[in-house]
Amino acid sequence: MPFASRRPRSYASPRALPSARARARHGRNGRSPVTGPDLPLAHTRLDAFEATVQATADYLQDLWPDELAALRIEVLPMPDQPPGVSGVARWRVIPQHRLVVLYRIPIERMSRLHREDDWHRRLMVESCVFRAVGELIGKDPWDLAPDRFRHW
Template identity: 80%
Template sequence: MARASRQYPSARARARHGRAGRSALTGPHLPLVNTRRDLFESTVRASADYLVDLWPHELSTLSIEVLPMPDQPAQVEGVARWRVVPSRSLVVLYRIPIERMSRLHRDDDWHRRLMVESCVFRAVGELIGKDPWELAPDRFRHW
């Protein structure tokens, strides 16, 4: 006896518990929730803008990309947090290794933001051949 084939409705036609599609979590009148990726990219952008303002001649052609993970050959040990391509004035930051493999003494938003900022400083310093502390000597002097 042949079985009757089941017809499954498409994902678009299917409604959970009789409800149609879902709206944004925050509703129509509130801004959307920022993701970790959004916060990471905005911190990178703000840090890069700050450095370009301080070093306009050296960083006039600076390009920064954010990728989730590096493409590393199997024989390479460790995981890269960034890559610098001096010929194209390019810095590529890898978000997941920076976020997950960094050891913070206090795991809060401020310390995570400082970790991302320090990676931007170190990568840009490597690009232009300067120590990261030379890039913004007054940045961390609070006293």
């Protein structure tokens, strides 16, 4: 499934050499990153959002392979809305292109969660993906994965 959200990060891009001051400050050798060589890089909200969207889309494609074979999901920061439109869209569905566009900032910031923690934020993102994909294929979001929400 193509998943386009932003320009890919390039870890192999050439960098300019650090200045002499950064290399040998107070007679010491080069400086290492704050996280150190053995720790992973810090994760951002964008990384967590995209990982949740990707995992949810993969789950739905496994359940509905025929209907979602050509599904494309993109993540953009904010919608382009003309003046005079009330409300802020959290997603946009373009059926001709089998495209769902999710708007990260409205989903993250305008959702009223009863508890501000990672689990509830993840559920909010998953529910937006379910609702947008349901709108795309003409199904109720609860019908997309009926066993996922049965906990009894």
